[in-house]
Amino acid sequence: MSLPTHKQQQESLGTGFTPLREDANYWKQANSGRGAFIVDGESYFRAFREAVIQAEKYICLLAWDFKGEIELLRDESPKDEYPTKLVDLIYALLEQKPELEIYILLWDYSMVYLTEREWLPFTRFRQDPHPRLHLVTDSEINVGASHHQKVVMVDGGFAFCGGLDLSTWRWDTQAHQPEDPLRVTPDGEQYQPYHDIHTAVTGPAAHALDELCRQRWQRATKEEAPWPNPSSENTVWPESIQPNFENANAVFALTYSEYKEYPAVNQIEELHLDMIAAAERYIYIENQYLSSHTITDALIERLGEEDGPEIIIILTQDTGGWLEEGTLGLLRCRLLEKLVEADTHSRFGAYFPHVSDEAGNESQVYVHAKTMICDDRAVMVGSANLSNRSMKVDSEVMMTLGLDETAEAAPELLRRLLGIHLGHSQDKVDQSLASTNSINQTIRDLRKGSHHQLRNLEIGCAGPVRRKLADTQLLDPDDPIDLGYWLRKATRSDDSNQSSHNWKRYAIIAASIAAVFLLGLGLKEAWGSVIDKESVETFFQSLNQSPWKLPLLFGIFFLAGMTGISINVLLVSATLVISPWAAFTCGFGGSLLSAVAALYVGRMAGYPVLEKLFHDRLDRLSKKIQDRGVLSVALLRLVPIAPFVVVNLVAGISKMKLRTFVAGSCLGMLPGMLGVVFVTHQAKSAYSDPSWQTWLYLGLGIVALLGLTFGVKKFIK
Template sequence: MTSQNNIFEPGENCWVKSNATFAAPLIDCGNYYKALHSAIVKAKHSIFIVGWDIDSRIRLLRGEDEEQSEAPSRISDLLKWKAEQNPDMKIYLLRWDSSLAFFAQREMWAKEAWDEKTPDNVKTELDDTIPMGGSQHQKIVLVDDELVFSGGMDVSTNRWDTRDHPVVSEERDGPDGEYGPLHDVQMVSSGPVVADFSKLVRWRWQRVANETPIMVREDANVSIDAPIPPSWPQDYPPIFENVECALARTIPFMDEVEPAQEVRNMLLDLINEAESIIYIENQFTTRQEIAEALNKQLKLKPDLSVCIVSSYEPKGKFECEAFWASRIQFKSILEKGIAPERVKVTYSSIEDMQGRRAYKRIHSKVMTIDDKYLVIGSSNLSNRSMTLDTEIDTILFGNTPQNRQSIAHVRNDLLAEHTGRTIEDMETILKESQPVDALMRGQIAHGYVLTEVRDEIFTEQSSNNLFRSLSDPEEPLISIPTLGGAVTPARNPRRRSIMIAIGLTVLAVLGGLMFWASQSISWLSADSINAFLEESRGTYFALPTVLLVYVIGGILFFPVTVLSLAVAAIFGPIWGPVYGMMGALLSSAILFGIGKLSGNAGLRKLGGPKVAAVDEKLKRSGIVGVAAIRMLPVAPFSLVNLVAGISSIGIFQFLVGTFLGMFPPMIAKGLVGDSITQIWRNPSIESISYLVAGILLWAFLIWGSQKFARYYQQKKQADASDKQSENSESEECAA
């Protein structure tokens, strides 16, 4: 039995209208990740993942599921395992490029991390085509061109949680430590709608990669009467069958692509269809146009009620002033002239029996219109989601009594979670004359409850808000005029460009400080240092003075060679190298410690996997590697100290390597420095001979260190190869 026609109008409020042969919501990340793991394990042809983020570190399985799985849990290990299992399989990862604003949460060198961890049939691209201020916000996983996941969830940090949302959970561990309960919704579908997603992800990939991805499977069964595909995740049976659906997009103007605001038009049209109850859960509610449409429909339909579930508290100043301040205005528009028992904007929280309180973070993007329509998508009710970000929403239509029951079931299931009740309780409550008001009454203590938001405790409403214009814009932040008189939006800066700019800025600041110091600090010159050291010669303060000069010189990046020659010239060829070596070791240790603190604060993350690989080589080469670096004039003394601190080499290895690498050249510098002094005071053939001998010894030590370093590396590689061969022979014998 078929109900009234749906409102889907391709080109107006949707991109395409289609059908899902089977579909099921996946509520909260524990379920989605488990379902995704199952589908990837079963994949045979291709996998496309499109996301705001795709983090290689995420574990898809937890607890017993992880312990009992034969396949890896971490997504990078899983995709590597799958790609090596089937070299003909193609895996495509498309992630938003710009991530500087989310440095603490996201992998800074995502492409390099994925390239490092996976074989060649796993392709990774970063999407930098989005207009400045916007983001790549579609969240899609396509498996074998027969199964698709879509909705609000990324494979990202601070996402995983279970449906019971405990107050404390060891598994909710992110880059900044433990995070609170988090709620999200994804959907898995099969049938004709998958063919539309296949076109979308390939279009997105080809625009960024400039290459044609693998062709759609000719034998992919996406007909309306297709059976459940082999890759369908076990433990998640479909609850919708042969359901009519539509896909609505937001596509900003980028590279002459035709923009689309189908999401905006669809939401407005859906609101106009409501008669009984509109249920919304969304991360952000700031779009005034949506609030106005809801208010208008509430006035047109006296029996209509609206319940919105969102988050309690903002994260940071930008979110507070851009989204929470705007939610005050949204709520005011929504409620104007409406009886308070008919409309509520709420958050879900819990206080357990130990008195511990937690506020559930809402990241989902869900809307139900009576029992007629269900939206599960990526779009927030914000300005940027309607115009500037790339979005994709799936809208299911209750075209049969069974599918209408399923829409009502999803709504009741979500509300039961947020209010600590059962689905049966919700069926009774929503039949009351004022269902939203009834939701708020009689909630059970020590379980999750809905409470009306009071955003005034966080911020004040502001119609002229700089944070809002930067964080929730309707248009690109920067547009560039073209020769034809039109304008084109500037792209978000590429991650690589951002990192280069940061590096150049740091170098410029460092160089500027050094230049300023050399011009402004009168004693920071070779002559002043010589005079300062000369005054200490023959006193008890000689060694402390040398140590102080080396430490200050190291911090100010003063050339160590100049210091060593000066110390040798003043204290002679014996005590000069001894004092100089002690000063160099102390300066190295202090700058090593500064580097260690900086590395722990995030500089190691900035370096990325390539630097991590170099770090690993330095750690393996140990004392000899440090000695070779010290003998070869490849980098400034102070810079080597800082980089070593950022790396994972131990300070003992570093200082021993520094001593072995610097002391022989220090002796040569002692001869050179003392000879220069003698030539200046009393030139003779003997003093000139010492100078020439010192320079030749210096050059010989550098040449010898290069030879020794090469020999040592070759010997280590040969020993490693011999050991590997012995292990292989042992394994063969055991077999």
């Protein structure tokens, strides 16, 4: 389908692009007042500084990351007396504006990001506290999820919202030079070119974002937001930003995973799907990640249509470090592979930005944007990646224009972005689009001979195992990695009809045991037939011959017991790969030592740690441990009503004696671990030497384990 002409854009004014369903695909809609799309960090950092200098009453920030040492202006002197470093600017504003209050709500980040984040206890914010600076770390979200919304509110009438953090590695110019001496961290380290998109709004749309800030503040602090209600008047606007739209209908959509009394919200995913389904001419996407099977399936369906839209996806060539490359990067490769396979009408293109200079320097541009533009009429910008996390797990916010009436800013932003990526003016891009009626063809034409290019992404998964793994959701789960969340989800039932659900619970237990066995056998069989069998056998032989085999295996079980990784899965794998006795001795010893270590962690950390992780069953669990001593611990080891590490932590909180705890753990762990190892060994024997004796022993072992599980669980109840 061709791109719309200017006349077609005008004729489409007033027609709905996709139906709006409150609470289903959007949270709030409001008039935008003045608004703008801000492209890249240099523009946003300058605009942020200009906006907060105009603040008189309050500033509120929702942040995924926040770095006080960053320079907001690079290689230029400000026209005012305020500092250019973020932390100094904040304190200068507080000193010179006696009525100003500043509220910062910062995600209480995962330990995964420990080396990348500013350690708050050592910052000026903590060492030099100001009575009108309120910095709160927000942990009110599931373990494994993050607060990913990026919002700045100024005096209730002006707001920023989008994908940019006030942090390291974000600042860059739209030129994206491969070597830019100004593009450095506060420590002077250079980093690669960086591309992102943010928004600015006023009026009722800003008031909606103020309400979001209030909700988040109350959720984090359990107190009402202390700042005043927004007024209808607003005088704040950054002088360096040219408005792109005015009085547009801004639609806000959210993502939250279920947490405590807060329900799950999947509006962003629903709105993406609705917009993808509604597009007629093109779908243009810029995003940091592509790992959502649901979004990809929707795009594949559109590619299968004979007269469907053109689809263009701009991503980063390399997704990041080894962890991201091995998880989200692998998923992206597989999903792109599926999109190419579905592209029977040659309407799909996947690209990454690449820049070079006259000196021969070159670099990819890291894409951090989260943007989708459809049909020159609807545009979505915000914080959500095209990942399962952003669609289901993290907290996110997206703003969309053009869902009721055409957003005239949408075609302007498309041409602006293509101009930046291809090194041409917006007029040149517009001329090419008019002549080719294709974004993909425009990209292919305008990148020739340019120092700024959109290059084709290499697509394909190396090897069938990587492909099969990417077809699952293990690498990007759509549920929080939260032990309490998973147990609540698995055991949630209506108490008034609890007996009717017992069979489901028993079926879950039986299926889980079967899955563990099948997983172990599958690893053994699949590795030998799908990967290079000879290399796998060589690896196992070298591991068995290593003098560090047992200490290493012991350490693996210890870490598993401390982090909540399934010990039974490790037992099955170790039994199949090494030997039953090595699996049992290392598994029992490592798990017991981790239990003791967690016991002391519980004693030191106390109740708040467990309340965050396992709040709705903590009292019941603690009571069971205190009431029955050795017997209660033994029974909980056999059939836990909480994960292994949680039982250990609660035992520490309950001040249980070490002697009682160790005795109960040994009594409970011995039969369970022996049973798992025995049944696994017999399953392996039945598989390799199928005789009636081996199958009989396997059956008896499974029956014994199931009987022990059901009997102990009934006794506990």
